[in-house]
Every structure is written in C-alpha cells, then in structure tokens.
Amino acid sequence: xxxxxxxxxxxxxxxxxxxxxxxxxxxxxxxxxxxxxxxxxxxxxxxxxxxxxxxxxxxxxxxxxxxxxxxxxxxxxxxxxxxxxxxxxxxxxxxxxxxxxxxxxxxxxxxxxxxxxxxxxxxxxxxxxxxxxxxxxxxxxxxxxxxxxxxxxxxxxxxxxxxxxxxxxxxxxxxxxxxxxxxxxxxxxxxxxxxxxxxxxxxxxxxxxxxxxxxxxxxxxxxxxxxxxxxxxxxxxxxxxxxxxxxxxxxxxxxxxxxxx
Numbered sequence: 001x002x003x004x005x006x007x008x009x010x011x012x013x014x015x016x017x018x019x020x021x022x023x024x025x026x027x028x029x030x031x032x033x034x035x036x037x038x039x040x041x042x043x044x045x046x047x048x049x050x051x052x053x054x055x056x057x058x059x060x061x062x063x064x065x066x067x068x069x070x071x072x073x074x075x076x077x078x079x080x081x082x083x084x085x086x087x088x089x090x091x092x093x094x095x096x097x098x099x100x101x102x103x104x105x106x107x108x109x110x111x112x113x114x115x116x117x118x119x120x121x122x123x124x125x126x127x128x129x130x131x132x133x134x135x136x137x138x139x140x141x142x143x144x145x146x147x148x149x150x151x152x153x154x155x156x157x158x159x160x161x162x163x164x165x166x167x168x169x170x171x172x173x174x175x176x177x178x179x180x181x182x183x184x185x186x187x188x189x190x191x192x193x194x195x196x197x198x199x200x201x202x203x204x205x206x207x208x209x210x211x212x213x214x215x216x217x218x219x220x221x222x223x224x225x226x227x228x229x230x231x232x233x234x235x236x237x238x239x240x241x242x243x244x245x246x247x248x249x250x251x252x253x254x255x256x257x258x259x260x261x
Contacts, residue, residue, distance in 0.1 A: 006057055006060075007061050014051075014096050046173070050099065052172060052230070056089040059240075060090040063083075064086055064087065078213075086125075088124055088128070092228065094115065094118035094174065095172050099173050119177060120158070123154065124152045125155075126155075129190065130190055132217075133195070133217065162178060172231055194214075195215075195217055216248070216249030216253065219249065220242070220250060
C-alpha cells in the first residue's frame with residue numbers, strides 16, 4: 001500500500017514539471033539542467049530525471065504485488081528482504097520533491113533533508129539486499145524484522161554522516177553528496193558479495209537454482225544503479241530491462257525453490 005501511495009504522489013508532484021510554466025531558473029543556478037536531443041526531439045533532464053524516479057516507484061509496486069501473489073503459500077526470508085529493498089526504491093521519488101522545493105524557493109536545508117531521507121532509504125535497501133544473500137548462504141535469523149531494523153538504523157546513520165553540498169545538484173536532482181565514486185564502488189562490492197553468497201548456496205544446498213538467483217540479483221542492483229545515476233533515455237531503458245530481467249529471475253526462481261520445501 002505504501003508503494004502505491006508513493007507512486008500516486010510521484011505522478012501528482014511531477015505533473016507541473018512538464019508544464020512550460022515550470023521555473024527552471026533555480027535549477028540552472030545549481031548547474032543541474034541538461035538537454036537530450038535525438039531524432040529531432042529535445043527533452044530536458046528536469047523531466048527525464050523524475051521519470052527515472054517514477055519508473056523505480058512503478059517497479060517497486062509491481063514487484064511487491066508479484067511477491068504478494070506468488071508467495072502466499074511459500075515462505076522465504078530472501079523474498080522478505082527483497083521486498084524491503086524494492087520498497088526502498090520508491091523513496092527515489094525524493095528527487096521530484098527536491099525539484100519542487102527548489103522551484104518554490106524553499107531554504108536549502110529542506111532539499112538537503114529530503115536528500116538525506118532518500119539516501120537513508122537507499123542505504124537501508126542495500127543492507128536488506130545483503131541480508132538476502134547471507135540468508136541464502138546459510139545465515140539464520142529467527143527475527144528478520146530486527147535485521148531489517150538494524151539495516152534501517154545503519155542507513156540513517158550513514159545518510160546523516162554524509163557531507164552534502166546544498167548549493168549543487170546531482171544529474172537526477174538530489175542535492176550533491178560527497179564520496180559518489182566511493183559509494184559506487186561500495187554498491188559494486190555489495191553486488192559481487194551478494195552474488196558470491198548466492199553461489200555459496202549452490203554448494204551448500206546443492207540447488208542450482210541459486211545460480212539464476214545470483215544473476216537476477218546482479219541485474220537488479222545494476223538496473224537500480226542506472227536509474228539512480230542516469231537520466232538519458234537510453235540509460236532509463238537499460239535500467240528498466242535490467243530490473244525486469246532481474247526481478248523475473250530472482251522472484252520466480254526462489255518461488256519454484258521454496259514451493260517444494
């Protein structure tokens with residue numbers, strides 16, 4: 001339900017961005033506007049950036065619905081953690097909020113706070129994804145809810161400690177945060193460790209299905225990264241394809257595995 005509400009809010013908040021009356025002056029001051037031109041078409045990043053957020057919210061809603069339908073009769077902690085990660089993707093809608101706050105002339109502190117909320121959700125989602133890989137590798141947790149709360153706590157702490165430049169914007173309209181390259185390497189390492197844990201599950205359980213799940217995990221994190229970092233149409237399309245492919249593998253393969261447990 002929360003993901004649906006966020007998606008509706010995303011669409012509602014983004015509608016003025018498509019209007020010619022939208023004030024771009026403040027965004028231009030932060031060096032945050034670019035234009036994509038091809039085949040005689042010209043589209044601004046202030047439109048395509050929010051589109052990426054809407055795509056992620058739509059993906060989260062669709063994935064959570066698929067999990068709800070598919071896992072009614074099966075139990076899987078991996079899917080529990082994946083569901084939380086998917087929900088965290090919805091919070092990328094903060095980039096739309098930032099654009100509207102900038103246009104409305106709100107104090108920079110408001111944009112910085114919104115950015116920290118998005119980063120906290122993003123980091124928490126990464127933590128949940130890492131827990132999914134650990135669970136497949138054999139790590140047992142009697143109370144996965146507490147593990148998710150720990151991931152949320154770490155995500156909030158990391159986002160709160162990250163330096164933010166309230167006078168500049170990222171290409172997708174969050175306020176620019178420090179250590180972007182280091183954060184990218186961290187996500188790449190997380191993806192590889194998660195895939196490695198899933199491959200360990202192949203050896204420990206003898207179930208080859210976890211190979212497909214590992215590929216799905218890599219595709220999901222790669223697709224999310226593209227939609228977080230990029231706004232150009234080709235990047236958005238690649239992100240959509242990776243998310244769709246990854247979700248199909250991850251959810252369907254785990255469902256077929258746990259159905260027979």
